[in-house]
Amino acid sequence: MASTTPDSAADLRPRMRSSDIVIDDERLSLAAKGVFVTVTLLGNGCRIEELARHCRDNAGRVELAVQELVRLRYVRLEGSLIHFEDPPRFGIPEA
Numbered sequence: 001m002a003s004t005t006p007d008s009a010a011d012l013r014p015r016m017r018s019s020d021i022v023i024d025d026e027r028l029s030l031a032a033k034g035v036f037v038t039v040t041l042l043g044n045g046c047r048i049e050e051l052a053r054h055c056r057d058n059a060g061r062v063e064l065a066v067q068e069l070v071r072l073r074y075v076r077l078e079g080s081l082i083h084f085e086d087p088p089r090f091g092i093p094e095a
Contacts, residue, residue: 031061
């Protein structure tokens, strides 16, 4: 995958933060990246409505960003609960 950042020491950083994997994925919109990072802060299994309370977007717009993450298999939806597809991949312990 092509990178939008120049080659530098930053490109050699270890993938220790869950957001690094998502931030570097050029297929994702900034909205989806923000949703992913917010889910890591609120916790695996948070609700779309809870995410919407933390921003100016309504639940419908948040859900569009979540659907983008679902399509690329970062998360899955169980009703309105958002769960990471592979928590250990992002350094997140499984519940």
